[in-house]
Amino acid sequence: MSLSLVQKTTEFAKTTLQGAEAGHDWAHTERVLRNARLILEAESADGDVVELAAILHDIADAKFHNGNEELGPKLAGEFLKQQGLDDKRTEHVCNIIRHMSFKGGNENSAWTSLEMEIVQDADRLDAIGAIGIARAFQYGGFKNRSLYNPEIAPNLTMSKAAYRKSDAPTLNHFYEKLFLLKDRMNTSIGKKMALDRHLFMEEFVNQFLAEWEGRS
Numbered sequence: 001m002s003l004s005l006v007q008k009t010t011e012f013a014k015t016t017l018q019g020a021e022a023g024h025d026w027a028h029t030e031r032v033l034r035n036a037r038l039i040l041e042a043e044s045a046d047g048d049v050v051e052l053a054a055i056l057h058d059i060a061d062a063k064f065h066n067g068n069e070e071l072g073p074k075l076a077g078e079f080l081k082q083q084g085l086d087d088k089r090t091e092h093v094c095n096i097i098r099h100m101s102f103k104g105g106n107e108n109s110a111w112t113s114l115e116m117e118i119v120q121d122a123d124r125l126d127a128i129g130a131i132g133i134a135r136a137f138q139y140g141g142f143k144n145r146s147l148y149n150p151e152i153a154p155n156l157t158m159s160k161a162a163y164r165k166s167d168a169p170t171l172n173h174f175y176e177k178l179f180l181l182k183d184r185m186n187t188s189i190g191k192k193m194a195l196d197r198h199l200f201m202e203e204f205v206n207q208f209l210a211e212w213e214g215r216s
Contacts, residue, residue, distance in 0.1 A: 005083055009055045012079055016059045021142050023135035024058050028126060032057065035122035039189045049089055049115045052080065053096040054122060062101070067164055073098045096120075102127075102177055102184075121190030124181045129197025132178055133204055140170030147171060148212060174205055 017026045036054040040047050060072040073094040080090040096116040100123060146169045154175035158166065182198040185191040210216035
């Protein structure tokens with residue numbers, strides 16, 4: 001892949017993400033790209049597809065577009081075709097964007113590829129650990145959710161629709177998604193990195209609850 005395509009795709013994503021919610025902005029995309037490149041070092045995958053999908057994966061996140069899961073793949077596909085990328089790789093990138101997100105409801109994607117597994121791991125790594133904690137509370141604040149309410153228990157059996165509509169306290173999100181990601185990683189490097197970040201989150205939640213309850 002020519003460097004110019006990476007540069008053009010980067011500029012397109014940066015422009016598209018201007019004004020985005022801070023947990024899903026260009027800085028998030030850049031971290032995902034770095035994670036993906038790190039995982040790529042140990043995997044025999046199409047690096048071009050991985051990098052393009054990582055750069056474009058959040059240009060139209062469904063949660064900010066009335067649940068429209070096709071807008072992101074559509075915009076990505078239109079852009080890549082304009083740049084002259086072949087149809088096979090363009091469709092591969094679009095399928096990664098279409099299927100990689102955690103959708104709740106214990107739902108697994110019906111489509112996958114090694115390249116998607118790499119980008120999915122890279123994205124999930126940014127959802128956990130110290131940055132994952134910061135992003136969770138940033139989004140909770142964006143949605144005006146409470147930090148925690150001991151009277152509202154986490155719901156681990158939500159349907160996909162219920163997960164999308166949930167306005168539960170931010171701390172519930174750790175149980176409903178973030179703590180689940182460690183066991184849903186695909187690659188060996190992703191699994192190793194996820195474990196460290198998972199343990200950090202557990203320490204944080206334990207400390208949070210101790211302070212909330214006056215035990216610390």
